[in-house]
Amino acid sequence: MKRFFLSLTCLILVSTAAFAGKDKAITVDQLPQTARQFIKEYFAAIEVSYAKMESEVFDKSYEVILVNGCKVEFDKKGEWTDVDCKYSEVPAGIVPQKIQEFITKNQPSAKVIEIDRDSRDYELKLDNRVELKFDLKENFMGYDD
């Protein structure tokens, strides 16, 4: 009985420690192929400042900081989930066609500084502090406050 409780406690402690997520520095070569391809394509001239991998129990994610201050995040397959260029501009081509068209039409003078996608939607931040939301089929869903 007591041993059972003891092992239960250990299990809980171990699992929470695992949940806490561990950051680990990696080199560019350790990134998934797709992620390396993405960086080469859109940030050709820019070097990587540092990259790290965050492991959780069932998931892994990668984060790359580039020397120009941009931050790119990838999921475990190497697909990008977030491109954050707060101090410059998200390189052309990353923002999907339909969304780009919508922005050019409605916010002609604004630059996209961050784009984030997940399993539900796209979220974009413009340098004029406007935030936009699009569904996965790139249809405009609304402004975000």
Add this chain to the structure above:
Amino acid sequence: MKLIYRVISRISVALLILMAVWATAFYFIIIDEINDETDDTLEDYSEHIITRALAGEELPSVDNGTNNTYYICEVNREHAIEHEGVRYSEDMIYIESKGETEPARILKTIFRDSLNRYYELTVAIPTIEKEDLQETILSWIVTLYLILLFVIIGLNAWILYRSFKPMYSLLRWLDRFSVGKQLEPLNNDAKITEFRKLNDAVLRSARRNVEVYEQQKVFIGHASHEMQTPLAICQNRLELLVNNADVTESQLEEIIKIKHTLDHIIKLNKTLLLLTKIENDQFPDQKEIVVNDLLKKLIDDYSEVYTYQNISVSFIENAVVKVRMNDVLASVLFGNLLKNAFAHNHKDGRVEVLITSNGVEFSNTAELGELDSSQIFTRFYQGAKKEGFTGLGLTLAASICKLYGIGIRYNYKEKEHHFNLTVPKI
């Protein structure tokens, strides 16, 4: 130990262990989460500074009043490669805004700029607040733990007590129940199937016991009664036979032996009949009897009968004891005890009858050893078989005592039998 206390104590022990484990686990999980959150904050802070630094933006002021501190220094390539990535540590740091050194959680990140220079960024968050938080969490967990424990134990006790009510009422009924007495109605409306079954079973068995007991009593009564006449006839016939001139000497001897045995049987039968009558409550008329007078008369009689034993008798009257009972039964009771005192005595022995305000004590020097006090009042118990005794004398005495609520107790000390009668006050 009552069932309810046993259950509660077991639940308490189980809960104590379970809750202790739970509280410990909960505490560590929370603390871990706090550490994790602190690290996340550090990471965000560090990333914010790095991206700004890399983008060439103005860095936030070091002294921003939040106690969070950071500094960037350039490091050489070797150091950077050796300490690549991120490092967490706990250390003392100097907080400029406060001018104090305080414990802090520190994150060091190595990064590179476009000119291939390596930098190390150190960010730190003081852990003082974290310690406060930990203390608060700990104290609240302990409080919650105690409250829960008491509430659960209290609830359990209450629920168990409520649930077991029918059982306790059944037990109380059983305590009151005794064979030979009128069966009380069992008012126990249990809604629980198990308790209802238990009630039924107990009631059925009690009824059966009473029934069997009654039958037995009636049977013994009838048997003794029916035997009276044939026994008397036998006795008469034997007497006739003795007076017959044709009987030879040796035949006469045999006849006398038979007569002795028959006398014993008749005595036994009479006693049994008396017992049955007492138990059937067939001596309804009572009157006040002065025990002192009765005993004085009985002692005179028995001293005379047993003069050949040369027994010294002392009769001490410290009080006058009166008792309300049937006069026949009173003489049977005191007579029996007194007779025992004389009969189960050795030559030149001693009999003492002591009357106090509580009752009467009969003491006599013992002929044989101690009697078995657990068996002494049951039928046909005799320490050692003795000619002329039925083994029913004390049973008879006990039945009479029971009928009138007189306490009877036997003990043996210093080679003497002591019979104590506790007479209820009237």
